[in-house]
Amino acid sequence: MKTTANKPQPVELSIEKKIKRRNFISFATFFVAGGAAFGGWKWLYNSPEEKAGITGGARQPLRRALNKTELFFRRIFSNDHVVKTYPKERAARVVRVNSDIGLTDESFDVSRWQLSLVKKKGEVLKINIEDLKALPKTEIVYDFKCVEGWDQIQHWAGLRFIDFIDYYQLHDQAKMGYVGMETPDGEYYIGLDMESALHPQTILAYEMNDKPITEEHGAPLRLIIPVKYGIKNLKRIGMINFSNQRPRDYWAEQGYDYYSGL
Structure with a gap:
């Protein structure tokens, strides 16, 4: 009998x-x-490197991709596009320190600091911190983002860059394409597109968590520009100038994206 x-x-x-x-x-x-x-x-990896200049260190295909990405972001950029803000109690009490480039000059004296504002070729205006503190103060609590992948909610206060432009009668300079900034020792420097510099959330900051900025965070004055990654948020501003050509930029010369927008 068969089985099934x-x-x-x-x-x-x-x-x-x-x-x-x-x-x-x-x-x-x-x-x-x-x-x-x-x-x-x-x-x-085997592609030729770009010709070193304002940007450098990246392979040519990568630089072309970064440039196209920049064009995309610049086309959709608007001052109506503001970053999300938070209540003060959400801000970190211990603010992360990530770099000291441009801050290692042991001879630097915060009490003697002055900002060099290059208005025209050969015309430099010297501004002290009390001059800036006498102007209307703006506060912002936002999510500071680093290209390394970390972020932190931070609280800053200072003078809006657009108010700085108005007070010092820099309207002709604001029609140019770029703003350059660098530390007093010239070791760290950035270039910003004018649209981002004039964004309503961009400030020249002199306070952090309701106290004067510490030296490790860029005392007495640093840039806070929420629409950019941290590499554009220059500490210890020593000089500001304007141009229609891209100013030199420390990390762009190392192969990073010049625009570095969010």
């Missing part, structure tokens, strides 16, 4: 074959994608 106890076996084998086939497809896809990614990385 083993009849389900073909179905089980069929399911096992499907599983094996799916595993094979998955592994094959993984290796093909991995190979393509490695090939792409190898191609980019």
Whole structure:
């Protein structure tokens, strides 16, 4: 007498074959994608570097991609697009310190600091911190973002850059394309597109958590520009100038995105 106890076996084998086939497809896809990614990385790694200038250190295809990304962001940029703000109690009490480039001059004396404002070629106006503190103060609590991937809600206060422009009669300079800033020792420097510099949330900050900024955070005056990554938020501003050509920029010369917008 024949038995039918083993009849389900073909179905089980069929399911096992499907599983094996799916595993094979998955592994094959993984290796093909991995190979393509490695090939792409190898191609980019072996691509010629861009010609060093205002930007430098990046491979030519990467720089082209960064430039196209900048154009995209600049086309959609608007002063109506403001970053999210938070109540003061959300701000970090211990504010992260990430770099001391431009802050290592042991001869620097905060009490003798003056801002050099280059209005025209050969015309430099010297401004002290009390001059700036006498003007209307603006506060902002926002999520400071670093290109390294971390972020922190921070509380800053100072003079809005657009108010600085108005008070010092810099309207002709504001029609130019760029703003350059650097530390007193010239070791750290940035270039900003004028649209971002004039954004209503951009401030020349002299307070952090309702107290004067500490030296490690850029005393007595630093830039807070929420629409940019931290690398553009210059500490210890020593000089401000204006131009229609891109000013030099420390990290752009190392291969980073010049625009660095959010």
